[in-house]
Every structure is written in C-alpha cells, then in structure tokens.
Amino acid sequence: MSFDTLGLNAELLRAVADQGYSEPTPIQRQAIPAILRGGDLLAGAQTGTGKTAGFTLPLLQRLTDNPVADGRRPIRALVLTPTRELAAQVAESVGTYGRHLPLKYAVVFGGVGINPQIKQLRSGVDILVATPGRLLDHVSQKTLDLSRVEILVLDEADRMLDMGFIRDIRKILALLPRNRQNLLFSATFSDEIKKLADDLLNSPAMIEVARRNTAAELVSQRVHPVDRERKRELLSYLIGSQNWRQVLVFTRTKHGANRLAQQLERDGISSAAIHGNKSQGARTRALADFKQGAVRVLVATDIAARGLDIDQLPHVVNFELPNVPEDYVHRIGRTGRAGNEGEAISLVCVDERSLLRDIERLLKRELPKQIIDGYEPDPSIKPEPINKGRGARGNGNANAGGNGRQGNKAVPASHRRDANARKGRSGGGQPGRGKSAAAPGTGKHSAQGKSRWRKAAQG
Ligand code: AMP
Numbered sequence: 001m002s003f004d005t006l007g008l009n010a011e012l013l014r015a016v017a018d019q020g021y022s023e024p025t026p027i028q029r030q031a032i033p034a035i036l037r038g039g040d041l042l043a044g045a046q047t048g049t050g051k052t053a054g055f056t057l058p059l060l061q062r063l064t065d066n067p068v069a070d071g072r073r074p075i076r077a078l079v080l081t082p083t084r085e086l087a088a089q090v091a092e093s094v095g096t097y098g099r100h101l102p103l104k105y106a107v108v109f110g111g112v113g114i115n116p117q118i119k120q121l122r123s124g125v126d127i128l129v130a131t132p133g134r135l136l137d138h139v140s141q142k143t144l145d146l147s148r149v150e151i152l153v154l155d156e157a158d159r160m161l162d163m164g165f166i167r168d169i170r171k172i173l174a175l176l177p178r179n180r181q182n183l184l185f186s187a188t189f190s191d192e193i194k195k196l197a198d199d200l201l202n203s204p205a206m207i208e209v210a211r212r213n214t215a216a217e218l219v220s221q222r223v224h225p226v227d228r229e230r231k232r233e234l235l236s237y238l239i240g241s242q243n244w245r246q247v248l249v250f251t252r253t254k255h256g257a258n259r260l261a262q263q264l265e266r267d268g269i270s271s272a273a274i275h276g277n278k279s280q281g282a283r284t285r286a287l288a289d290f291k292q293g294a295v296r297v298l299v300a301t302d303i304a305a306r307g308l309d310i311d312q313l314p315h316v317v318n319f320e321l322p323n324v325p326e327d328y329v330h331r332i333g334r335t336g337r338a339g340n341e342g343e344a345i346s347l348v349c350v351d352e353r354s355l356l357r358d359i360e361r362l363l364k365r366e367l368p369k370q371i372i373d374g375y376e377p378d379p380s381i382k383p384e385p386i387n388k389g390r391g392a393r394g395n396g397n398a399n400a401g402g403n404g405r406q407g408n409k410a411v412p413a414s415h416r417r418d419a420n421a422r423k424g425r426s427g428g429g430q431p432g433r434g435k436s437a438a439a440p441g442t443g444k445h446s447a448q449g450k451s452r453w454r455k456a457a458q459g
Helices: 010-018 026-036 051-065 084-097 115-122 132-140 157-162 166-174 191-200 228-242 254-266 280-292 325-332 350-363 417-423 449-458
Strands: 041-044 077-080 105-108 127-130 151-154 181-186 205-208 219-225 247-250 271-274 297-300 315-318 342-348
Touching (some): 010 051, 026 051, 026 205, 051 084, 077 166, 084 127, 084 325, 105 132, 127 132, 132 166, 166 191, 181 191, 280 297, 325 342
Parallel strands (some): 041 181, 077 127, 105 127, 271 297, 315 342
C-alpha cells in the first residue's frame, strides 16, 4: 500500500517522498483516513510506530483544506507532549511534513527563555506544539490565545499523566473551544487514561497497533563494559574481528561524531559522520555512501539519525549511551526491523552507569553484559560526570532541534539542541591506547561478564 491512497494532498505526499518513506506504517494507514474524516481518535501506539506522521500529516491537511476566512493567524492546532524532547521532535516533524505548505508552527517548553517564544507567537502560528507547564505560563502571561483551536492532540498521554500533568491538562482543556477534533495517543491504557479519554473524546475511532520498539524482540541487545578511553579501540576491534560491513554508531554530540569518524578512518575503517552541522547535501551523500556500502560506518547523533530512512541495519552501536533513555529505544529501533534480525551493542563505561540503569528501567529488564577479553574495565577508574551538553533533560535547556531549516523557521536557531554540541565535550571518542582493529585482544568473550562488570562498576 502506498501513501497515495490515503487521501493526502500533493504537498504532503511530496514531503513524505522527500523523507524516503515508501509506504505508510500500520498506524498511519489507520489514523490518517480517520483523522481526515474529522472525528475524534483514540490511538494505542508508542514511539517508533510512525505515530507522529500519523497525526501530523492529516492535521496539516485539515488545516490546509479549511483556511481561516478572516485573514488572521490564530493557533488552530495544539499538540501537547509530556517532555521537551518530544515537543521538539514533534515540532521538527511538523516542519518536515509541512515544508511545502504555507503553515507556520512553533514549539514552546520550559527551561529556555520565554521571550523568543513570545515574539514568535506574536508573529502568528497555525500549529503550536507545547509541554503543559510552559503553555500555561504563556496563558497566564496572555501571550497566546487558545480560543480558536480546532484540533487538539495529546501525544503520549500516559506519560503526561505519569508525570503529574493531569491538572494542567484539564486547565488547558477548559481554555479550548468546545467544538474541536481531539486526538489522544497513548502507549498504555490505565484507568486514568480511560477516564481522560471518556471525558475528552466524542465517539472516537479507536485504533491500536502492535508495539514495535519495546526493546524490539528481534533486536539482540548487549552491553560491553569498557573503559572510557578504550571505547574507540574496542569498536574498531569489533568491526574488524566480526567483519561488520554496515554499522550505525551513535554518539551524544556532533563533535564526538566527527572525531570518532576520523579516528575510525585512521584505523582503516571507512566512516562518515552525519549531524546537524553538515549541509543537507553532505548528509544525503554520506547516507547514500553508507547505504551503498562505500562507507562502512556511519556515525550519527540522535537528532541527525531521526527521520533518516536507514532501516534494517544489521548493527547499531551506542558508542555513548543517550542522555534520554527513550533515545535508546529510537536508536535500537534502527535495526531488527521488518522481521530482520539485528544487533544493538552498547559500549558502556563507568561514567554511564546511571544512564544504563535508566534505560533498563524503561525497558523493564536488565541488558546482558559481556566483557570482551582484552578490554576488561579497569576497576580503579573512577566515574566522571558526563557532560550532557546543554541539550540534556533536566538541566534547563532540553530543546531538541525544532529544525528551523524548513522555511517555517518556528524554532529560533539559537534554541536548537544541536547548537549545544558546538561546545563539543562528550567524553567518548578519545584516542585509544594504541591497539586497533589490526591488533585486537584475543576476541574471546568472558563468561563472567556480568559479575565483573558489577565489580568494575563499583570501582
Ligand atoms: P515515531 O513513532 O513517530 O516516533 O516515528 C518513528 C520513526 O519512524 C521516525 O524516525 C520517522 O521518521 C519514521 N517513520 C515515520 N513514518 C515512516 C514511514 N512511513 N516509513 C518509514 N519510516 C517512517
């Protein structure tokens, strides 16, 4: 089935084609026609299913099909998300899918200055993506008006409730016009969600798609504990000794991505880095080379990898664990797709213990640890704080992107998460201690990996 049959207009189909999507995901197949019909929707879907495009595409189309008559530019669609990261991601998708349309969007969330947001809101936006707290700040400052919202999306509603946003949500609902379309997306359906859905939705269409990325059953996941300074060396060894031909490697920062790609090249492994500082042309080229096998390793940041059509990879490596556990799920979702088996490997040093714990908590299981002989962590190495960059959650500036490149320049470039990486300190990617792919350890895997990791981690 192709996108053409879903009833989307030419501009949206063009944007979808730009992304390289060949066919809609199951949630898109169901959600797009349902939303285009104009009714409410209750959708069970989690991250990784393509849900964002599932609501963004028909939302854009509905706004385009029914332009406002009075020439003003009220907020006509409101998307609420639990986290800043998700808000930024959704806004980026709005920009991506709406790139050939004249609609304007903005994203507002806390932890960043409110004034640029006010300025932007004042200039008029059709679509607003927001976290509840900052949205209410704007409401109390009277810097936005929600009285003409036609479409409300609650994205990851279960997480919003888990995070204690129910009162904020109810306050926001009270500010919206009665007559509107409501779309509620949730990965789980607790009694609280059902109650919210009951109160909010009017005879909704109901769709549910299979969970895809719950630590994707098809993806075999493994942690290799290793010292901070020896990650690059271990990576080269793994690639060389296992003869991996196509590996997507994640780093936390753009600087880290560049440095690692250069170091791998020096180890004789053809590599390219892909991140937000590279021009679109350079990114496209790197991706094409990678797909064709001309480049063996693609080193990417989370933001850069998002939206890239690089499915069905055999190997994904977390050179550094992501700051946000959900990003881990995004990353490993790049492999093991469509029935193919994949392998997701994380090189984890002593500094990253709490990041790993957060990921395991999210996955609700412990990941197998395996120490590679010759790369045993040195228990005397003390953990060092991870410089999460200004883009990390909880440190006041979690703005991920919003990708102002797409014409709708809704997110000030100065707010982009990628801009933070210019600071370029991420820990990983330091030069190894002289070993390379050509001079690996013995390559035997240690049976006592887990207990030794524990011991090392306590060091
Ligand atoms: P989401 O569940 O919205 O977070 O999307 C997960 C990932 O799937 C994102 O990286 C999207 O760019 C990608 N994606 C969305 N729709 C499609 C599609 N029809 N084909 C391939 N990838 C898609």
